[in-house]
Amino acid sequence: MEHRDDVGAKLGMWIFIFTEILLFGGLFLVYAIMRNHYPTAFHQAAHHLNAFIGTLNTVVLLISSATVAMSVTAVQKGDRKLAVILLFITLLCAGVFLINKYFEWGHKIHIGLYPGSDLMISLDRGWVMFFSLYYFMTGLHMLHLVIGGIILTVILFKVRSGSINAGKFVLLENGGLYWHLVDLIWIFLFPLLYLIT
Amino acid sequence: MHHESQHITPYTTHIWVLITLLALTFVTVTVTWIDLSALTVAIALLIASTKAVIVLTYFMHLKFESVLFRVLVFMVLLIYTLVILFILSDYLMRE
Numbered sequence: 001m002e003h004r005d006d007v008g009a010k011l012g013m014w015i016f017i018f019t020e021i022l023l024f025g026g027l028f029l030v031y032a033i034m035r036n037h038y039p040t041a042f043h044q045a046a047h048h049l050n051a052f053i054g055t056l057n058t059v060v061l062l063i064s065s066a067t068v069a070m071s072v073t074a075v076q077k078g079d080r081k082l083a084v085i086l087l088f089i090t091l092l093c094a095g096v097f098l099i100n101k102y103f104e105w106g107h108k109i110h111i112g113l114y115p116g117s118d119l120m121i122s123l124d125r126g127w128v129m130f131f132s133l134y135y136f137m138t139g140l141h142m143l144h145l146v147i148g149g150i151i152l153t154v155i156l157f158k159v160r161s162g163s164i165n166a167g168k169f170v171l172l173e174n175g176g177l178y179w180h181l182v183d184l185i186w187i188f189l190f191p192l193l194y195l196i197t
Numbered sequence: 198m199h200h201e202s203q204h205i206t207p208y209t210t211h212i213w214v215l216i217t218l219l220a221l222t223f224v225t226v227t228v229t230w231i232d233l234s235a236l237t238v239a240i241a242l243l244i245a246s247t248k249a250v251i252v253l254t255y256f257m258h259l260k261f262e263s264v265l266f267r268v269l270v271f272m273v274l275l276i277y278t279l280v281i282l283f284i285l286s287d288y289l290m291r292e
Contacts, residue, residue: 010262059222073206173258180257184249187249
């Protein structure tokens with residue numbers, strides 16, 4: 001009989017998620033202290049972020065989280081076709097998120113606002129801190145989203161081939177946990193960067 | 198390994214959770230339009246934390262996991278919050 005430890009696998013995934021919380025936690029701490037240090041600059045600089053794109057991406061990520069969660073239900077019920085469709089919608093949402101980010105970052109880079117640019121160097125320190133944190137935090141989040149997308153693509157094919165099925169789906173659950181983590185981080189990034197102006 | 202009794206979350210639950218999360222997003226966007234100065238950050242963080250708890254409970258399935266997972270996640274988040282608060286209070290009280 002094949003050796004399996006689903007509880008152990010999930011426990012491992014959670015411990016990994018804790019390290020991710022620490023990683024982003026440190027950045028949130030830097031954000032809090034810098035915000036306190038340069039209140040007016042953070043206040044004004046945040047106005048230059050596109051709150052509409054931020055809101056749109058929040059909605060897209062929430063939908064993608066729901067479809068991953070629903071794909072677990074579909075696999076548990078043995079509905080392979082629906083599970084594949086739901087995972088595909090999730091990946092589609094990830095694509096929409098990245099396209100939005102492309103336009104958002106693209107616009108800023110176009111006007112010369114990126115780390116190391118002449119414009120950035122000429123700005124006040126508070127502004128530099130805000131945009132540096134903005135690029136680093138949303139960039140690190142985006143990296144997680146891309147990795148999550150790759151993991152979910154592999155999982156989609158495994159669901160389709162039937163190697164993830166109603167009796168064996170811990171990989172889908174763990175991939176889902178990672179995707180929800182990406183969502184969780186965005187839940188905090190969005191109001192802190194885009195809304196509080 | 199023995200298999201734990203499976204819990205299947207109905208599709209409708211996930212749909213309702215999604216609707217709740219979208220509603221909270223709408224609230225947080227609307228609230229920031231109103232200028233509440235110092236309260237704005239607190240309200241935004243409160244709504245974000247509520248959304249996070251909902252995601253952890255339903256999407257991340259903690260409500261239906263064993264006590265081990267729930268205690269573990271709760272303790273880690275508690276320690277994390279305390280560490281953040283201690284560091285911030287240390288920073289704010291320095292002159």
